[in-house]
Amino acid sequence: MNQISAMGDEQSLMSQQQKPHITVLSSPGMGHVTPLIELARRLIVDHGFQVTVLAITTDAPPAQVQLLNNPSLPSDLHVVHLPQVDVSSTDSGDGPAGVVPRLLYIVQETLRSLRSVLISLQRPLSRALIVDPFCIEALETATDLSIPTYLFLTGSASFLALTMYFPTIHAAQVGRDYSNIGDKVCIPGCKPLWLDDLVPELLIPQLLNLSNRVPVLKGVLVNTWEELEPVTLSAFKENPFFLRVPSPPTYPIGPLTKIDTEPVASTESNLLKWLEKQPPESVVYVSFGSGGTLSAEQMTELAFGLELSGKRFLWVARPPSQANASASFFETGCDDARDPASFLPDGFLDRTRELGVVTLSWAPQVAVLRHPSVAGFVTHCGWNSVLESIVHGVAMITWPLYAEQKMNATMLVDEGVAVRIKKLQVEQDGKRIAGRREIETAVRMVMEGEEGKRMRQRARELQSSAVSALSHDGLSSGCLTRLGNKWRDGGTV
């Protein structure tokens, strides 16, 4: 892999001129950078492209820096660090407003340099710019420079359907109150969803922004595959709503998940050593994505729930945050010297010494999920975590925290690969939190019951459909090949 400055290293770029060139732009955060890097890797290794990854470096979490510095990335992957921006006037992201305002500010300010960077990279001409949802505003700059722009939707096809249908929902609401629409929303191609399960109110402007730009894109790549979302994917081609609204072609190219070649830090390798000592299918893995955090009361309930279940566990336990559920987003992968005993119930670590292991901040998630001793995953249902769990045949306990995770959770339960935790039992500060007995029941259901076996069986079926979608003549590979041919030769898809 080459690292080059924003102004470009002419010689390095010139030497690559023979290969067609694609540019990829991702907002900060592991949930977006990881699948875009995997897409870049496939374009290079399977389709002979060179790829420039434009990295937003302001506030980049340590785990992201490590991912982009990974020496095993292909040599035709060039990382261009976009200039840092001043964030001193913005909310730090660990307050009640959460990370989104800061994230959007960073992206918006950074994209001011996009035009000059794209111009400096135009040798050889970039055949396409692929952006993640938070970077959709790059569309205007790229279009001005005649670079065809594609969205890589790092979520599900259902989320794409919601994105395209959301202006219709929005037009029907009165005074920013969506309740007149009814309790359930029928998005074309999706099962009816509770209004509350769509996206948090905070994200609505961002969703509308995305919805309005989708029709202008050259295409949308989605990190899913036919067998996982057949109805929604067919709806894009057949449902009268999608045939009526202007919509670009959709390319299900997934599941693209992190490959297991990242360097593993020594604390992380200790976790894998611990897993080695556990019996097959005996461990539940507990993790809330790259930035998910729980309140102190919720952590206490979770700790007791795990203890009561009597099951073995590996828990990525971040220090609690009262303010918001994604408070660790900008610190993902930071070394944390805090003692987990300081925020876990008294004596919990001693009592569970033989049963479980707790780690602060970060675990090598893909290596954990693929380990034969892991059978269940308590997850916040971020789309990458969902895919990683399915492609390793692991059943899930859904614990959505933010973004479109409630939608993902509903889909996983409907799909028969997950059980839901209800947030009903304990009320503190007006917040509903999951009680220890509810957590215990869900963990037992996944880890020991017939239902758990059925869920793992279904996850394994989906796992093998994922393998076949990504095989040489699989549907997802075929989609990417058609796109690759189009970008390389100007062919049609």
Ligand code: UDP
């Ligand atoms: N991840 C990890 N170790 C952790 C927590 C997260 O490797 O301790 C990775 C996980 O494998 C996934 C990504 O971080 O690839 C999180 O993405 P996801 O979409 O699940 O959630 P987000 O962090 O975007 O909410």
